Amino acid sequence: MANDTLLEVKNLKMYFPVTSGLFMQRRVADIKAVDDVSFDIKKGETLGLVGESGCGKTTVGKCILQLHRATAGEVKFEGTDLCKLSNKDLRPLRQKLQVIFQDPQDSLDPRFTAADIIGEPLKIQGLTRGREYRERVSEVLNIVGLAPYMADRYPHEFSGGQRQRLGIARALALRPRLIICDEPISALDVSIQAQIVNLLDDLQHEFGLAYLFISHDLSMVRHISDRVAVMYLGKLVEVSDRDELYKKPLHPYTQALLSAVPIPDPAVEAKRLVIVLKGEVPSPINPPSGCVFHPRCPKRFDLCSAFIPPLIDLGGGHHVACLLYSPKQ
């Protein structure tokens, strides 16, 4: 089983310093954006990472890509710990690790043509030249469903959905193994979202890609993921097989999150009981003691504010960080 693992994240921590003072920048606190997060992704698998804004899910993605250098922990990709590599040594590995961003409007250079955007990574990696280069560019355009004659267009000449296809094409150009998809559909219209999700699905089957699919849309995550990890305030609260998680969510936060998703059917909605959480997500500078979710938790009891619940294995790959559950012996 072990050599099935493509990516292994172990005890990842990313703290951002909060400084104070005009001349002497003193470090007065830390924003614990990611605090002791561990998970793995297998070859060809999709792991969904869900949570509310500010919970650290994008930071996890950036730490994997080494766009943030983690404060502590390991990011092992095909057995190599990326955190220990220098930028120079990382470069050849970046071929295998690519990213798709949320807003294609902001993540594509407006002065580059589609061909330049897709070709840039090929040039940087020094992979192809001349005719081969042009052939690869039109091949990738074709794969994502854009016509080769669009190669000379600029990003503003594409629609939102097409721009996201371009973002996907750029990620695909280097034939990666893992793509971090950071909210790839949230900026798109409902009728276009399904097109992009289907495209990601097709590409996964064709090229054996693994995805880390970061999103706050729980219905889409269920559709695309094999396993799902739920994050809250920098910590993983539940990791499980997709069907298991949606059928039997264990952590009170996951339960509330799922019940808050409105279902497009008035008859179903009229009968549904929605768990409305009180209050808001606390600040990661000064997180609550014990379980970070306890101030909002409808099922909290006195121990919750004193003990930090570890992520325990309940068997069958279902992990939860909550004092209500005890590990399976």
Add this chain to the structure above:
Amino acid sequence: MSTLLEVKNLSTYFYTQDGVVKAVQDVSYEVAKGETIALVGESGCGKTVSALSIVRLIAEPPGKIVSGQVMFDGTDLLKLPQDDIREVRGAKISMIFQEPMTSLNPVLTIGRQLTEALELHQRMNKKEALKEAIRLLKLVGIPHGERRIKDYPHHFSGGMRQRVMMAMAISCQPQLIIADEPTTAVDVTIQAQLLQMIREITDRLGTSVILITHNLGIVARYASRVYVMYAGRIVEHGPAAAIYHNPRHPYTVGLLASVPRLDEARKMRLEPIKGQPPDLIAPPVGCAFCPRCSQADSQCQTNGHQLVEVEPGHFTACGVVCKEARYG
């Protein structure tokens, strides 16, 4: 229920360098007293413009309300002089916008922004207005109102700002609230809090609500009647149950099929609507949805379609679904 607002054949165009954008074309809808209706559609379909046109918040130029009537409590708002429409805005019809950080004034305290409307419309003095502002903050679930009225918008979180917007919207006890994507910028757990609060307060005060959103789930939870917009026109409308359980227009059918549902078995593949929304400067001749429609026939390319009643209260503008709907 008596009708509070009736929009009749409203058309709003924008005159740009590239041509005339027909953002809203021949749109009619009505809102009864105490009712919540929803305008649903994708970005650029004209749902916001059609609602902004009610209170004439269309920048002129480039925009222009070219035709139509907006009957509110017996008067046509489109014919009112400027001074009188200002009496309506905020007092009788108020709005909640999507992004509270851009719709609240960053250099004024929350207290000042709340009391402004109270002093203007309710003719309160400063002291009364301040007291009322604190009461309103409590009503929308912001504790320590006495202290928080001195805070600026950036002191509040996204969800809290949207609560402040809600407090402003209800401050003059309006008869109608236009909520334009009120929860799109916030998280799903905060969304549940806010929508529940909006419903509780409007139920208690008997306020009508026009809910503008692209989220079909929210509509199912909160609206009694639904208007589906596509490319500036209403393509289907009716009671929420009819729209969700018996959608007739291929666009509505496609939209509902394209979103995965948590309460249903997971599908192997999503069913997207092919293609993309049309350019409103040069929309397709005939039915605007025709290029993306799987049921379209040759007549759809040349003929537009009228809304036809397919079952009591349920109207659809599709010539294939209702043959008698063809004209032109």
